[in-house]
Amino acid sequence: xxxxxxxxxxxxxxxxxxxxxxxxxxxxxxxxxxxxxxxxxxxxxxxxxxxxxxxxxxxxxxxxxxxxxxxxxxxxxxxxxxxxxxxxxxxxxxxxxxxxxxxxxxxxxxxxxxxxxxxxxxxxxxxxxxxxx
Amino acid sequence: xxxxxxxxxxxxxxxxxxxxxxxxxxxxxxxxxxxxxxxxxxxxxxxxxxxxxxxxxxxxxxxxxxxxxxxxxxxxxxxxxxxxxxxxxxxxxxxxxxxxxxxxxxxxxx
Numbered sequence: 244x245x246x247x248x249x250x251x252x253x254x255x256x257x258x259x260x261x262x263x264x265x266x267x268x269x270x271x272x273x274x275x276x277x278x279x280x281x282x283x284x285x286x287x288x289x290x291x292x293x294x295x296x297x298x299x300x301x302x303x304x305x306x307x308x309x310x311x312x313x314x315x316x317x318x319x320x321x322x323x324x325x326x327x328x329x330x331x332x333x334x335x336x337x338x339x340x341x342x343x344x345x346x347x348x349x350x351x352x353x354x355x356x357x358x359x360x361x362x363x364x365x366x367x368x369x370x371x372x373x374x375x376x
Numbered sequence: 377x378x379x380x381x382x383x384x385x386x387x388x389x390x391x392x393x394x395x396x397x398x399x400x401x402x403x404x405x406x407x408x409x410x411x412x413x414x415x416x417x418x419x420x421x422x423x424x425x426x427x428x429x430x431x432x433x434x435x436x437x438x439x440x441x442x443x444x445x446x447x448x449x450x451x452x453x454x455x456x457x458x459x460x461x462x463x464x465x466x467x468x469x470x471x472x473x474x475x476x477x478x479x480x481x482x483x484x485x486x
Contacts, residue, residue: 296479
């Protein structure tokens with residue numbers, strides 16, 4: 244509690260200036276989850292229809308589809324926004340249900356590493372096809 | 377409400393679905409043989425069922441996510457509005473899933 248006169252808040256002046264709160268990161272996580280959500284709305288609509296259209300495709304027609312610049316760009320964007328959103332969401336789920344601190348931190352880090360690895364694997368595959376690999 | 381925990385469950389399920397997406401892309405990058413194997417699985421009745429579930433989870437999470445965004449902005453908290461937006465989410469999920477499969481299959485490359 245602050246000693247300064249006229250300060251009726253529990254937060255110290257330094258805490259208020261930093262504006263980061265108890266989680267020490269402010270609204271960064273919350274905001275990133277919303278921004279990726281908004282980005283994913285049009286991307287998902289495009290993705291679901293494309294996915295269904297590609298169900299029976301052979302290798303030649305699938306790679307031809309990926310090679311079209313618009314598809315390669317949208318698929319890369321989907322992977323970036325989607326896996327970022329997935330990491331943020333899984334972190335909240337873990338924080339809510341895993342109460343043992345070491346287990347919580349370990350699973351959050353494990354999820355982060357796996358999601359980055361998966362996302363990168365997907366992006367690398369798209370680019371490899373797009374650039375004629 | 378039940379829709380809230382469903383939102384999380386759909387999100388986690390989509391996380392598992394993303395494994396399949398990366399496997400699919402990686403197999404295409406690897407070559408025709410690997411891709412034929414992946415497409416054989418995706419085209420099987422179990423693969424199509426999985427894909428159908430994936431599309432339902434995606435649309436549900438998308439529309440309920442939009443509902444959450446409105447709540448974040450401070451709208452729709454009245455009980456009556458919350459109930460009707462829940463119904464709207466379920467209706468939009470059903471309609472979009474059917475529409476996406478009609479449009480997707482009619483655009484199909486087969």
